[in-house]
Amino acid sequence: MDASTQGLIIPHLFFSFICDEVVLFKSCFFINVLGAGRRKDCSDEVRQLVFQTLLARSKNGRLGKKVTGEVATQFGLGIYTVQAIWRNAKVSLHQGIVVDVKSRKRGRCDRKEVPIDLEPLRNIPLNERMTLDDVSRRLHVGKAKLIRYMRKGLLRRHSNMFKPYLTEANKKTRLQFCVNMIDQDSTPNEPYFKDLFDHVFIDEKWFFLTQSHAKYYLLPDEDDPHRSSKSKNYIPRLMFLSVTARPGFVNGVCVFDGKIGCFPLVTWEQAKRSSVNRQAGTWEVKPIAHKTREVIREFMIERVLPAIKAKWPIEDIAKPIYIVQDNSPSHIEANDALFCEHAKKDGFDIRLVCQPPNSPDFNILDLGFFRAIQSIQYKMAAKTVQDLVPIVQEVTYL
Secondary structure, three states: OOHHHHHHHHHHHHHHHHHHHHHHHHHHHHHHHHHHOOOOOOOHHHHHHHHHHHHHHOEOOEOOOOHHHHHHHHHOOOHHHHHHHHHHHHHHHHHOOOOOOOOOOOOOOOOOOOOOOOHHHHHOOHHHOOOHHHHHHHHOOOHHHHHHHHHOOOOOOOOOOOOOOOOHHHHHHHHHHHHHOEOHHHOOOOOOEOOOOOEEEEEEEEEEOOOOOOOOOOOOOOOOOOOOOOOOOOOOEEEEEEEEEOOEEEOOEEEEOOEEEEEEOEEEEEOOOOOOOOOOOOEEEEEOOOOOHHHHHHHHHHHHHHHHHHHOOHHHOOOEEEEEEOOOOOOOOOOOHHHHHHHOHHHOEEEEEEOOOOOHHHOHHHHHHHHHHHHHHHHHOOOOHHHHHHHHHHHHOO
């Protein structure tokens, strides 16, 4: 072999050696990934298939000498794993219970959680634990652990709202109001509350033209809507007097829907001069500036009483009807002479009742009816306060 030939063979042999080493490394890598190295825990479905395979190859509850090894090779598992599955299954069969070959590691392995003492939280002032960051900093606990404790029910988030301030006299009045709602014919054996079919609830409510914060769903290429107002604290609004009673049903058929009326506290005036929006003499809606007792008395006599008399069920006309109102200073008194005179006409017996002071939670309109009306009213998109009147009245009678 001459020098030139030797110079060609030696690099070739070196290159072949390097290629063999690369192939060997790749083989070891794929063998390790596919399970010849450290194996991952098999799923519960695979464990169930292993058990069914072992059960099919068993004879009278016994396996051959090489069955577990062959099944382990078939599923790429360790032989001890297959033997443990068969051993646990045999115990269940011997006890006559359902065979469960699922993994028992869940909840019993991994790092054990170190419990923390949450009792020091009681001694922390409320204004110093208003966020999770505050609690985490004061207890020296991570936010992630606090969130896990909240999911377990060991810690809770509370939204606190102001409650009406009640004096001792207010509390006694509230209690007496509740006692008066008990049907006297049901005492003393099985007392129950009145059905309130003879009660009418009235209250005032501000309805705004729009809300300061609104949520919309848009496409990615849509422009953000632009809304503007001179002041978010003075959005155009109107006050309505809502009158509602409990609906009546006969054999499942509604004979009285309870929606007596929703009256705007406004006046209609003609424009004195022209503008870019309207001509002089155009009728406009003007909110009543001062809601005095005289204004409320006029609305009660001219609007509320005729609406009740027109919509009240005929068979209940002779029975007393109670109008429940709050203790607003603008409301008339229960024994107002002029109101009582009109309330006794046409064979009706309509009486005024005042709910306890500082108790807005005693009126069904404040509890949810107004909020339901306003949420629908916002979807009608009124542009002026004049458009607000028919929209609110339409929503009320839906």
